[in-house]
Amino acid sequence: MKGRNLTQSAAIIGGGVIGGGWAARFLLNGWDVRVFDPDPNAQRKIGEVLDNARASLPGLYDMPMPVEGMLTFHDTLADAVDGAVWVQESVPERLEMKHSVYRDIQKHCAADAVIASSTSGFKPSQLQHNAIRPEQIVVCHPFNPVYLLPLIEVVGTDVNADMIGGVEDVLRGVGMFPLLVKKEIDAHIADRFLEAVWREALWLIKDGIATTEEIDDAIRMGFGLRWAQMGLFETYRIAGGEAGMRHFIEQFGPCLAWPWTKLMDVPELTEELIDKIASQSDAQSGHHTIRELERHRDANLVGMMRTLKARDWGAGAILNTHDKTMNQTCAIPETLADVGDLNLAVKTVERAVPLDWTDYNGHMNEARYLQAFGDATDRLMHIVGCTPDYIAKGGSYFTAETHIRHLDEVKAGARIRVETQVLLGAGKKMQLFHAMYEGDRLLATGEHMLIHVSLATRRACDPAPDVVDQLGKLAAAHAQLPRPDGAGAAVGKR
Ligand SMILES: NC(=O)C1=CN([C@@H]2O[C@H](COP(=O)(O)OP(=O)(O)OC[C@H]3O[C@@H](n4cnc5c(N)ncnc54)[C@H](O)[C@@H]3O)[C@@H](O)[C@H]2O)C=CC1
Numbered sequence: 001m002k003g004r005n006l007t008q009s010a011a012i013i014g015g016g017v018i019g020g021g022w023a024a025r026f027l028l029n030g031w032d033v034r035v036f037d038p039d040p041n042a043q044r045k046i047g048e049v050l051d052n053a054r055a056s057l058p059g060l061y062d063m064p065m066p067v068e069g070m071l072t073f074h075d076t077l078a079d080a081v082d083g084a085v086w087v088q089e090s091v092p093e094r095l096e097m098k099h100s101v102y103r104d105i106q107k108h109c110a111a112d113a114v115i116a117s118s119t120s121g122f123k124p125s126q127l128q129h130n131a132i133r134p135e136q137i138v139v140c141h142p143f144n145p146v147y148l149l150p151l152i153e154v155v156g157t158d159v160n161a162d163m164i165g166g167v168e169d170v171l172r173g174v175g176m177f178p179l180l181v182k183k184e185i186d187a188h189i190a191d192r193f194l195e196a197v198w199r200e201a202l203w204l205i206k207d208g209i210a211t212t213e214e215i216d217d218a219i220r221m222g223f224g225l226r227w228a229q230m231g232l233f234e235t236y237r238i239a240g241g242e243a244g245m246r247h248f249i250e251q252f253g254p255c256l257a258w259p260w261t262k263l264m265d266v267p268e269l270t271e272e273l274i275d276k277i278a279s280q281s282d283a284q285s286g287h288h289t290i291r292e293l294e295r296h297r298d299a300n301l302v303g304m305m306r307t308l309k310a311r312d313w314g315a316g317a318i319l320n321t322h323d324k325t326m327n328q329t330c331a332i333p334e335t336l337a338d339v340g341d342l343n344l345a346v347k348t349v350e351r352a353v354p355l356d357w358t359d360y361n362g363h364m365n366e367a368r369y370l371q372a373f374g375d376a377t378d379r380l381m382h383i384v385g386c387t388p389d390y391i392a393k394g395g396s397y398f399t400a401e402t403h404i405r406h407l408d409e410v411k412a413g414a415r416i417r418v419e420t421q422v423l424l425g426a427g428k429k430m431q432l433f434h435a436m437y438e439g440d441r442l443l444a445t446g447e448h449m450l451i452h453v454s455l456a457t458r459r460a461c462d463p464a465p466d467v468v469d470q471l472g473k474l475a476a477a478h479a480q481l482p483r484p485d486g487a488g489a490a491v492g493k494r
């Protein structure tokens with residue numbers, strides 16, 4: 001059970017929109033998850049959220065995620081919290097309901113378990129009021145979809161300041177970005193912004209200025225894209241031109257006193273206004289089910305987050321950090337010394353198929369096979385000593401020829417593995433044969449001829465002695481393996 005820590009078990013109390021997302025986040029990061037929700041539909045709903053999560057989250061990483069934990073549903077809250085080290089409360093946003101749930105949780109859970117609340121707006125001191133052990137209760141406010149978005153606002157009080165570090169560690173361990181809110185405030189940080197934007201949007205609709213669709217377009221065609229990667233202040237710093245933030249404030253500061261927003265004025269949510277908003281929203285998006293919308297949202301988020309990941313920027317940098325932690329458990333060798341048995345093909349890739357690697361046929365697109373085989377080649381180069389340092393000194397390999405055979409299909413979220421056999425590793429040449437599997441199922445093979453080059457002259461040259469030596473050792477060992485089926489095949493030849 002590689003990568004799975006059997007001692008970690010999380011109880012999810014309330015398995016609706018947010019509780020379902022939490023269940024997926026913990027489960028896919030290897031935790032056992034125990035759910036309590038009196039709704040008879042909770043199991044079905046969580047199952048559907050999990051399907052979406054399995055198709056989207058694992059592929060955000062370039063490493064395999066831990067083996068999924070065990071999901072169980074419980075008839076009583078007492079049973080659900082039994083043995084849980086983390087209890088995530090996600091019941092509706094009603095203070096008296098949360099208080100009653102905490103009383104029940106604290107009667108049955110371990111005294112040192114963390115009780116984390118998903119509350120969007122209550123302060124931790126309000127949640128802790130009259131609790132049996134107030135110090136157990138902390139706000140951990142996530143964002144929907146909890147299984148994809150890394151932000152988690154962590155808010156404690158004086159009574160539990162010393163547990164916050166441990167809480168943050170657990171959240172980082174499941175790939176999240178804990179943002180510590182140092183001083184408690186209603187609605188924490190992010191929801192205060194969302195609330196301001198929401199109020200303004202309600203006014204624009206009520207006053208007949210814009211429809212739900214026009215407001216969404218105003219966000220998604222423009223500033224929403226900016227915010228996803230630079231937030232507010234970095235964006236406005238750039239908007240100030242070369243003179244930066246000071247100039248920005250000089251220019252736009254006075255507008256703050258102009259009637260540009262209504263902010264604190266809240267339009268009364270009359271039946272008429274609610275009908276107007278709901279029917280505009282139906283006209284805009286009613287042709288999609290909620291699950292369809294969720295799948296569009298997830299695919300868009302995955303694409304954007306993977307772009308940020310490639311640039312090691314914002315939310316993408318958080319994914320890279322989590323990749324490094326998972327790399328410690330996935331046993332893909334980095335050096336020849338890490339390769340256990342030289343006489344076996346080397347595991348060079350293990351990962352899930354990202355959602356944005358799939359196409360209109362509902363399976364991994366042909367171009368992505370080459371990407372996975374390219375990653376396998378990069379890893380093999382690293383193993384034989386062609387590392388970033390070596391490349392920086394001017395030596396590298398260029399691919400001269402590739403032959404891929406597509407043998408079986410594979411879908412988003414599936415865990416794939418590439419095993420690499422060196423067919424030739426002598427002089428300037430390196431010939432690799434990659435075999436891609438899902439479990440025991442052979443999905444594709446890739447045969448690649450690479451030539452060692454000088455990056456200064458861009459011409460073929462011999463590798464440095466160390467690379468010659470390490471590649472030679474692997475090639476000699478792999479020469480004892482049977483020649484792989486399909487090696488040397490031409491297109492159309494079986
Ligand atoms: N929906 C959202 O966008 C976000 C919500 N939150 C917060 O998460 C919490 C839950 O919100 P949602 O998931 O949206 O609500 P929801 O209505 O989708 O789910 C609440 C779930 O709690 C269950 N429940 C009710 N009483 C219960 C009890 N006594 N014990 C166990 N389960 C019980 C319900 O059956 C339901 O499935 C709230 O505090 C909310 O502010 C936080 C971030 C975003």
Ligand SMILES: C[N+](C)(C)CC(=O)CC(=O)[O-]
Nearest residue numbers: 119120142143144191194
């Ligand atoms: C609308 N909301 C206040 C429940 C939103 C949140 O709490 C966070 C989110 O996911 O937008």
